[in-house]
Amino acid sequence: MTETSRSGIPLKPFYAAADRSAAPAEEAPGAYPFTRGRLRPASAGAGWIHRELSGEGDARRSNQQLRYLIGLGQSGVDVIGDAPTQSMMDADHPLVAHSVGTQGVSLCLESDHVALLEGIAIDRISVSSSVPALFSLSGLLAAAGQTGVAADRLRGSVIQAPLYVGDAAYSCGMPVALMSRISVDTIEYCARHLPRFHGYVEDTYFFSESGLDAVEEMALGFVQIRHLVRAVMARGVAVDAFAPRIAILVNCSMDFFEEIAKIRATRRLFARMMREEFGASDPRALSCVITSHTSGLTLTAQQPINNVVRGTVQGLALALAGVQAMEISAFDEGLRTPSEEAHLVALRTQQILAAETGVTKVADPLGGSHFIESLTDEMERRIRAKIDEIEAKGDAVALAEAGYFRRLFEEAAERHVKAIAEGRNRVVGVNQHQVPPEEDKLLRDVAERKIAPCRERIDELKRFRKARGGDGLRRSLRAVHATAKERTANLLPSVREAFAAGASMGEIAGALRLAYDTPYDPHGALSAPF
Amino acid sequence: MAPPRIVIGLFGIDQHEVGAIAVARLLRDAGMEVIYAGRYQTPAKLVRLIEDEDADVVGISCHSWEYLDYAPELIKALAASGLDCPLILGGSVITPADAEAMRGAGVAAVFGPDAMPEGIVRDIRALAEARQNRRHPS
Numbered sequence: 001m002t003e004t005s006r007s008g009i010p011l012k013p014f015y016a017a018a019d020r021s022a023a024p025a026e027e028a029p030g031a032y033p034f035t036r037g038r039l040r041p042a043s044a045g046a047g048w049i050h051r052e053l054s055g056e057g058d059a060r061r062s063n064q065q066l067r068y069l070i071g072l073g074q075s076g077v078d079v080i081g082d083a084p085t086q087s088m089m090d091a092d093h094p095l096v097a098h099s100v101g102t103q104g105v106s107l108c109l110e111s112d113h114v115a116l117l118e119g120i121a122i123d124r125i126s127v128s129s130s131v132p133a134l135f136s137l138s139g140l141l142a143a144a145g146q147t148g149v150a151a152d153r154l155r156g157s158v159i160q161a162p163l164y165v166g167d168a169a170y171s172c173g174m175p176v177a178l179m180s181r182i183s184v185d186t187i188e189y190c191a192r193h194l195p196r197f198h199g200y201v202e203d204t205y206f207f208s209e210s211g212l213d214a215v216e217e218m219a220l221g222f223v224q225i226r227h228l229v230r231a232v233m234a235r236g237v238a239v240d241a242f243a244p245r246i247a248i249l250v251n252c253s254m255d256f257f258e259e260i261a262k263i264r265a266t267r268r269l270f271a272r273m274m275r276e277e278f279g280a281s282d283p284r285a286l287s288c289v290i291t292s293h294t295s296g297l298t299l300t301a302q303q304p305i306n307n308v309v310r311g312t313v314q315g316l317a318l319a320l321a322g323v324q325a326m327e328i329s330a331f332d333e334g335l336r337t338p339s340e341e342a343h344l345v346a347l348r349t350q351q352i353l354a355a356e357t358g359v360t361k362v363a364d365p366l367g368g369s370h371f372i373e374s375l376t377d378e379m380e381r382r383i384r385a386k387i388d389e390i391e392a393k394g395d396a397v398a399l400a401e402a403g404y405f406r407r408l409f410e411e412a413a414e415r416h417v418k419a420i421a422e423g424r425n426r427v428v429g430v431n432q433h434q435v436p437p438e439e440d441k442l443l444r445d446v447a448e449r450k451i452a453p454c455r456e457r458i459d460e461l462k463r464f465r466k467a468r469g470g471d472g473l474r475r476s477l478r479a480v481h482a483t484a485k486e487r488t489a490n491l492l493p494s495v496r497e498a499f500a501a502g503a504s505m506g507e508i509a510g511a512l513r514l515a516y517d518t519p520y521d522p523h524g525a526l527s528a529p530f
Numbered sequence: 531m532a533p534p535r536i537v538i539g540l541f542g543i544d545q546h547e548v549g550a551i552a553v554a555r556l557l558r559d560a561g562m563e564v565i566y567a568g569r570y571q572t573p574a575k576l577v578r579l580i581e582d583e584d585a586d587v588v589g590i591s592c593h594s595w596e597y598l599d600y601a602p603e604l605i606k607a608l609a610a611s612g613l614d615c616p617l618i619l620g621g622s623v624i625t626p627a628d629a630e631a632m633r634g635a636g637v638a639a640v641f642g643p644d645a646m647p648e649g650i651v652r653d654i655r656a657l658a659e660a661r662q663n664r665r666h667p668s
Binding site for chain 1: 541542543544545546547548549551552555569570572594595596598599600622623625626627642643644646647
């Protein structure tokens with residue numbers, strides 16, 4: 001029987017020079033097409049930004065969490081909102097009462113974002129956020145404004161996947177065209193005002209957690225990037241002005257070599273695509289920043305301590321692939337967003353990899369391996385073919401609206417579950433080397449500890465709404481609505497103003513929905529306040 | 531016996547739909563009629579759907595902790611409406627201790643992370659057949 005990689009690439013028992021698809025070009029890290037890394041070897045030893053996914057309860061509690069991690073040596077912060085926040089719903093929406101602050105931080109108001117970042121040196125610490133882009137960016141700018149940090153000093157990123165997020169993760173009840181426009185607006189705005197900030201991080205992590213393989217993950221990622229690049233260029237922004245601020249957040253599953261090859265192939269594909277198809281010439285526009293999360297889907301609720309090992313192996317693959325930032329999914333991932341203990345272990349794993357193994361000393365240490373180079377070529381070929389296959393089906397927004405991607409995610413999920421149930425995908429503790437639940441004790445108590453819903457947020461928010469002024473608020477929401485009606489205007493200025501005037505995320509999102517002829521509240525429980 | 535009719539959904543804004551979709555397909559492949567309610571379900575919406583569809587079993591996929599509040603609420607709402615429809619829960623977030631508490635609150639079965647497809651199909655079929663027998667004793 002022929003062995004295959006996770007994406008189904010047939011594997012040989014060993015590789016030789018003849019297995020390379022072309023004569024290997026002499027290529028150096030930091031030079032086009034950046035297969036071997038985006039940085040010159042002189043700076044390759046810088047390692048990567050260490051950060052761990054954070055957020056629970058309200059902003060103040062999450063601020064403590066961020067300070068705790070920075071105190072442990074974390075060099076960036078990585079914020080996830082709770083399910084309502086990720087869905088652009090406020091804590092006092094009737095559907096969300098039991099979920100406020102349990103799977104991330106509840107951020108409804110501009111003041112929440114400011115409180116989240118209080119005392120954090122945002123001129124030095126890179127702030128990466130999965131919170132919906134308009135709000136994480138407006139919130140960060142508000143925090144910067146209050147602490148006197150100029151926008152052009154802000155570092156960090158907003159993580160987005162406008163075409164897929166509703167099908168693969170959190171739906172915001174918005175048409176895909178609006179989600180896509182929000183991404184275009186953030187890219188354009190950041191290109192003009194936040195030169196050090198990544199206004200668009202293509203999040204292939206989140207949607208590939210449905211069970212997509214590595215080829216599908218990157219093909220869908222590139223389809224989305226290509227769609228947005230065309231749209232931003234159509235706004236009249238030069239590709240060299242914004243492409244350097246696009247980054248990709250990749251997943252890393254357990255197929256060690258394929259994941260490394262995937263990242264190398266991704267850098268090469270990005271460089272070629274930007275130069276040959278979109279006419280970029282600035283080297284920074286061609287060399288893609290790769291940030292990364294180790295796969296939560298590969299982690300198990302059974303024998304949670306085994307997840308520490310999985311995180312280490314995946315983290316090593318990412319380090320060898322030369323990523324710019326890393327998050328190791330914590331050992332309690334199968335059950336919750338990370339606990340303090342799980343955060344500590346995940347961060348220490350990164351620190352051990354960086355400090356003790358020497359992996360940062362030499363760039364692209366696997367470059368030149370017959371196997372890695374062959375696999376990189378094959379990944380590039382397959383990802384490219386998949387991009388072409390999808391793009392041949394039509395416009396990406398139309399495909400998303402028609403449910404094409406949703407079907408891909410569903411099929412992937414089914415395939416994943418079946419492969420484990422049938423034992424084709426071997427998972428220790430799940431379909432082999434199981435132990436009975438009564439013997440499965442190690443770290444279980446920590447992993448099973450729960451976070452209670454932060455119900456006091458609900459009353460707090462209701463009190464805030466009663467106390468705030470009405471006229472300026474309504475005017476600002478009407479301005480958001482009017483700006484959204486003009487399809488090529490940038491939403492950021494009016495959203496920032498409304499946020500500053502005391503409008504909540506849910507209200508602003510509702511104004512945007514109305515401008516796109518969709519209900520103010522997708523769940524039909526609230527009516528527009530303007 | 532008529533094919534079992536199963537409502538499958540998720541509570542509140544739990545949106546991790548992978549498990550729900552996989553189970554829905556599994557049950558459909560096993561010959562059951564699945565009414566896929568999907569995301570954003572509340573006890574009130576589910577009660578209406580269960581009544582309209584004459585469902586034999588309602589299954590909720592849990593990937594957040596919302597079920598801890600919603601499951602007992604649903605059981606109460608079903609009882610208040612005089613509906614006989616066992617509730618089952620599935621999902622890796624359900625710990626053994628919480629599974630025990632849920633069964634104590636009247637949940638008919640809980641499928642944790644180690645549940646295997648054959649077991650899920652067998653248990654749901656048994657619950658559905660028992661419910662059909664209660665409605666139409668042969």
